[in-house]
Amino acid sequence: MKKRGIGLGCSWYGTGYGNGFPDVSSAFVEIHDDGSATVLTGAVDVGQGSNSIFAQIVAEELGLESQDICVYSGDTDATPDSGTTAATRQTYNTGNAVLKAVRQAKSSLLDYAAHKFSCPTTEGIELKNGSIGVKGDPSRQMPLADMVFQARLAGERFISAESSTARSTPVDPETGQGAPYWPYAFGCQSAEVEVDTETGMVRVLKVVAVHDVGKALNPTQVEGQIAGGVTQGIGFALLEELELHEGKIKNPALSSYLIPTALDVPNIEALYVEDAECTGPFGAKGLGEPAMLPTVAAIINAIDDAVGVRITSLPATPEKILQALAEKKRGGEC
Amino acid sequence: MIEINLVVNEKPYTLNVEPSERLIDALRNRLGLLGTKEGCGEGECGACTVIMDGKTVNSCLVLAAQANGSVITTIEGVGNRRSPHPVQKAFVEVGAVQCGFCTPGMVLSAKNLLDRNLKPSETEIGIAMSGNLCRCTGYDKILRAVKIAAEEGAK
Numbered sequence: 082m083k084k085r086g087i088g089l090g091c092s093w094y095g096t097g098y099g100n101g102f103p104d105v106s107s108a109f110v111e112i113h114d115d116g117s118a119t120v121l122t123g124a125v126d127v128g129q130g131s132n133s134i135f136a137q138i139v140a141e142e143l144g145l146e147s148q149d150i151c152v153y154s155g156d157t158d159a160t161p162d163s164g165t166t167a168a169t170r171q172t173y174n175t176g177n178a179v180l181k182a183v184r185q186a187k188s189s190l191l192d193y194a195a196h197k198f199s200c201p202t203t204e205g206i207e208l209k210n211g212s213i214g215v216k217g218d219p220s221r222q223m224p225l226a227d228m229v230f231q232a233r234l235a236g237e238r239f240i241s242a243e244s245s246t247a248r249s250t251p252v253d254p255e256t257g258q259g260a261p262y263w264p265y266a267f268g269c270q271s272a273e274v275e276v277d278t279e280t281g282m283v284r285v286l287k288v289v290a291v292h293d294v295g296k297a298l299n300p301t302q303v304e305g306q307i308a309g310g311v312t313q314g315i316g317f318a319l320l321e322e323l324e325l326h327e328g329k330i331k332n333p334a335l336s337s338y339l340i341p342t343a344l345d346v347p348n349i350e351a352l353y354v355e356d357a358e359c360t361g362p363f364g365a366k367g368l369g370e371p372a373m374l375p376t377v378a379a380i381i382n383a384i385d386d387a388v389g390v391r392i393t394s395l396p397a398t399p400e401k402i403l404q405a406l407a408e409k410k411r412g413g414e415c
Numbered sequence: 416m417i418e419i420n421l422v423v424n425e426k427p428y429t430l431n432v433e434p435s436e437r438l439i440d441a442l443r444n445r446l447g448l449l450g451t452k453e454g455c456g457e458g459e460c461g462a463c464t465v466i467m468d469g470k471t472v473n474s475c476l477v478l479a480a481q482a483n484g485s486v487i488t489t490i491e492g493v494g495n496r497r498s499p500h501p502v503q504k505a506f507v508e509v510g511a512v513q514c515g516f517c518t519p520g521m522v523l524s525a526k527n528l529l530d531r532n533l534k535p536s537e538t539e540i541g542i543a544m545s546g547n548l549c550r551c552t553g554y555d556k557i558l559r560a561v562k563i564a565a566e567e568g569a570k
């Protein structure tokens with residue numbers, strides 16, 4: 082018989098290295114005389130999209146388009162260390178370093194421009210659509226490229242180097258007090274499954290996932306991260322088991338370690354809640370790992386809802402489910 | 416060494432290959448077509464997908480010698496930055512690329528489906544793409560991109 086059930090899973094996740102470990106990211110920025118900018122960071126983009134985020138941050142600050150920004154990343158010969166692409170930290174940590182760096186380069190540019198435009202303060206200068214000028218005065222505007230070019234001839238360069246350190250403290254083992262992570266990511270997902278009581282097979286029919294991302298700097302990427310996380314969560318819940326024998330992996334191949342295929346994924350509704358994180362770049366915080374956490378609990382709870390058995394070890398394979406069903410039939414505890 | 420003749424991306428080649436040489440190695444090492452990726456080397460992931468005589472194959476499982484006389488399309492033969500194939504355009508529009516390692520194989524599987532079937536159903540799309548593994552996207556946007564490319568192509 083095929084039975085359906087629905088389950089809910091919630092998560093909170095401390096992003097960054099945490100526990101007082103120095104969590105430092107660095108970035109170099111240069112604004113060029115062709116109206117473009119480069120940013121160098123050690124952050125490796127493994128597909129989560131950090132390079133796009135850094136380009137967006139720089140573009141936003143300089144009034145440019147993100148295609149005007151060239152991001153060099155993860156080159157140990159040339160880029161400053163930005164820590165690992167791990168702990169859901171690059172958008173937040175390195176994003177903050179990039180923001181600090183571009184603001185520093187921008188502030189010398191504004192000083193130069195204020196002087197050029199005989200404007201008493203840099204407050205009056207704005208960068209918009211590739212131009213620089215005095216706010217509200219159409220007669221005092223010029224392309225950003227021209228301003229940087231003039232500055233260059235006068236021996237001025239707009240180059241900066243900045244670092245950002247995420248604040249966290251170790252937890253006091255006596256009192257349990259401290260701020261071990263900053264910021265936290267929150268998520269909630271629900272899953273609907275169908276369990277075949279003859280075979281123990283579980284099919285995930287639908288997942289609705291909602292995540293608090295601070296501000297979504299790139300909504301397309303946010304959706305992609307959520308759908309990718311949910312799919313890894315499905316694998317974690319139902320398929321993926323790293324088998325070890327005396328410290329050696331017994332199934333180090335995709336033929337013996339199964340991950341979900343296009344046919345295993347259900348309809349995934351990826352939603353996000355925007356509650357700006359005041360310490361993050363433009364209100365953003367991380368999303369990578371948190372997207373897969375609630376999926377597992379939601380699926381295991383949905384299996385329980387469908388057939389009334391509690392699976393307590395992952396993955397919930399057909400064998401484990403059939404065994405639990407048989408024990409339940411015998412009236413045993415499960 | 417074995418002499419083989421084949422057409423890759425509309426160009427004829429004559430190659431001298433080892434008897435045990437795989438098609439993926441001939442493509443990557445002899446022809447420099449590095450868009451074809453090797454994920455697993457055992458026919459599971461589809462990263463090495465190429466179209467051979469109208470069928471998608473895992474080029475890690477085909478011997479170069481077996482490709483003698485065949486017509487092959489690799490990702491380098493499917494559109495480019497200036498004029499992307501409708502599938503590539505849809506992938507970019509929807510955001511179906513994350514790390515990109517699966518993308519060449521995905522695009523070729525999708526292209527081959529659409530070459531044969533102008534109006535695939537969602538199930539047909541799912542089946543056609545199920546031999547290509549992706550660890551990043553959760554397939555959601557990939558399947559959506561294929562659907563959009565199909566709708567565009569059918570117009």
Ligand code: FES
Pocket residue numbers: 452453454455456457458459460461462463464473474475476
């Ligand atoms: S590399 Fe050929 S299928 Fe994985």
Ligand code: FES
Pocket residue numbers: 128511512513514515516517518548549550551552
């Ligand atoms: S985009 Fe990374 S494996 Fe598909």
